[in-house]
Amino acid sequence: MTMKTKDAAKKEKTPPLMALNPAELARESFRQLATRRIAPTPEAYRQIYEELAGISDIPDSEKVLLDFANSLLTLSSEPDDISDFGKRFELAAKARDWRAYSTALTALTAEHLKGSVAVTGAAAPVSPSVSTSAPPPASVTVSTTNSPTSRTPAEDRHTRLLRDMLSRTLLLAVAALLNTAPELAEEAEALGRAVKDAVTEDSLDDISIQLKQLCFKIEMRAGDAAEEQELLLRLFKLLLDNVSELTEEDSWLHGQIESVQSLLSGPINHHALMDATRNMKDVIYKQGTLKHSLTEAKVTVKNMMITFIDRLGALATSTGDYHEKIDIYSGKIRQASDITALNAILEDVMRDTRNAQSEALRSLDEMIVVRRDVESAEQRIHELESKLAQMSELVREDQLTGSLNRRGLDDVFDRELSRADRRSSPLCIAMLDLDDFKRLNDTHGHVAGDEALVYLVRVIKDTLRTMDVLARFGGEEFLILLPDTTIEEATQTVTRLQRELTKRIFMHNDERVLITFSAGVALRAGTEDQGSMIKRADAALYKAKRAGKNRVVSAE
Numbered sequence: 001m002t003m004k005t006k007d008a009a010k011k012e013k014t015p016p017l018m019a020l021n022p023a024e025l026a027r028e029s030f031r032q033l034a035t036r037r038i039a040p041t042p043e044a045y046r047q048i049y050e051e052l053a054g055i056s057d058i059p060d061s062e063k064v065l066l067d068f069a070n071s072l073l074t075l076s077s078e079p080d081d082i083s084d085f086g087k088r089f090e091l092a093a094k095a096r097d098w099r100a101y102s103t104a105l106t107a108l109t110a111e112h113l114k115g116s117v118a119v120t121g122a123a124a125p126v127s128p129s130v131s132t133s134a135p136p137p138a139s140v141t142v143s144t145t146n147s148p149t150s151r152t153p154a155e156d157r158h159t160r161l162l163r164d165m166l167s168r169t170l171l172l173a174v175a176a177l178l179n180t181a182p183e184l185a186e187e188a189e190a191l192g193r194a195v196k197d198a199v200t201e202d203s204l205d206d207i208s209i210q211l212k213q214l215c216f217k218i219e220m221r222a223g224d225a226a227e228e229q230e231l232l233l234r235l236f237k238l239l240l241d242n243v244s245e246l247t248e249e250d251s252w253l254h255g256q257i258e259s260v261q262s263l264l265s266g267p268i269n270h271h272a273l274m275d276a277t278r279n280m281k282d283v284i285y286k287q288g289t290l291k292h293s294l295t296e297a298k299v300t301v302k303n304m305m306i307t308f309i310d311r312l313g314a315l316a317t318s319t320g321d322y323h324e325k326i327d328i329y330s331g332k333i334r335q336a337s338d339i340t341a342l343n344a345i346l347e348d349v350m351r352d353t354r355n356a357q358s359e360a361l362r363s364l365d366e367m368i369v370v371r372r373d374v375e376s377a378e379q380r381i382h383e384l385e386s387k388l389a390q391m392s393e394l395v396r397e398d399q400l401t402g403s404l405n406r407r408g409l410d411d412v413f414d415r416e417l418s419r420a421d422r423r424s425s426p427l428c429i430a431m432l433d434l435d436d437f438k439r440l441n442d443t444h445g446h447v448a449g450d451e452a453l454v455y456l457v458r459v460i461k462d463t464l465r466t467m468d469v470l471a472r473f474g475g476e477e478f479l480i481l482l483p484d485t486t487i488e489e490a491t492q493t494v495t496r497l498q499r500e501l502t503k504r505i506f507m508h509n510d511e512r513v514l515i516t517f518s519a520g521v522a523l524r525a526g527t528e529d530q531g532s533m534i535k536r537a538d539a540a541l542y543k544a545k546r547a548g549k550n551r552v553v554s555a556e
Ligand SMILES: Nc1nc2c(ncn2[C@@H]2O[C@H](COP(=O)(O)OP(=O)(O)OP(=O)(O)O)[C@@H](O)[C@H]2O)c(=O)[nH]1
Pocket: 238, 241, 281, 284, 285, 400, 433, 434, 435, 436, 437, 438, 439, 441, 445, 446, 447, 448, 449, 450, 453, 474, 475, 476, 545, 549
């Protein structure tokens, strides 16, 4: 029951109706509630019921003052100045020393409720007849204002506690969680320290603004981190998918591992990850092709060596026969008695010698040829190896599809950005990636994969305007530059490309092979640069993949 309700209740106090039984008392209580226009709460009902029954719950003033002392004592679990005051009040009340009580009350007011706080009866000496309601004392009629100092001790304690908790949360928990973003961790620590010292409302307001800003920054940072993590996972998936193909020749693997390691040792950012993924795709494919050629070259060398050994064996065998025959002939010669017999033997010897000679010569020739083949195969291996090193250093065109390569794209992109700036015209890009291309390669072979890429480029070139530019971005990824094109037009164009690709069926070995692609389209925002546009188109492409492939998504 509020103070006002109690006062009103006291004013209209009804003499106790001792004669009434409980049911009648209850009825009368309800009637009184209505007459006095008091809200029918359980507490109000109890008050009136007790009043009518003559059971007064209004304590006397001494009890109130003693209760106040007790409640101060129970307010704090450990000795502090509040409990000291409690003790002083308790002693004064028990000794009925109201001057001492009043002095203590004035001191309490001066120390804890200064400023705009006015405590009823606190400034003046208190007499036992002080008119106040029942405890708890924390609700002593305090007229509060919005000032930070106008708090009761309990509120102060809670504020201190909360401030402490916030400060510790910022200093210990938040700062520790931000160990990957030292600048944000420092900010959290500085705020933690500031919270500890902030006592005025202004300084708390200031801290509240800074806290909001910090939360916003952490949210942004969390978004970036999630994106980077996603890219990292893609990169690792790619590496794992291909690692089995590379392990046979570990020298090929070293380069990959080194580049990923150096990437992981530096600060991980979106660009570095995107580039590493693309480069790796490119290198994996090209190395795969070269490795295949090298394996072929090695098989050739091995076969040649086998032939070489076979020939040597044949030579040894034929000359072995020859020596055997010579032995026989020498025996025959020794036994020959006339010149006719010797002549016959000599002719046989001559014939066998000629055979052995020509066999030896043939083997020699073959050995020379084989040796030359081995040398040229070795030469080819060296050429293939060095080709990997200087791979497409200078070319601006993709050798397989005839579209621009990354280098060529960079030149044209620069040109188109300047043109768009000059004319203030819209510029869009579309990033395309064939769907399930690995499966196509695995099912139909790499040659079919290559043909599919060439086929895709042909369909794109047939469908696009001449001013549009197509570049192979890496592996099975392509980028189309669409000058003077709005985002709606760009999306329509790419959707048309998808339709065209499914209409014009790709055939391999008389088999119909369905090829589709996913795409992300981005409109240049203001003077946005190439990297940022590609990043947004790539993110949209990734969404298209995740949404089920064979679709176009516009970048945000
Ligand atoms: N035939 C051929 N294959 C290539 C070429 N460049 C890259 N690849 C292959 O393309 C495949 C790309 O595989 P992933 O990146 O896993 O993509 P995907 O299978 O298309 O899967 P999604 O993109 O999720 O639809 C790899 O197997 C590469 O070896 C190329 O020039 N010719």
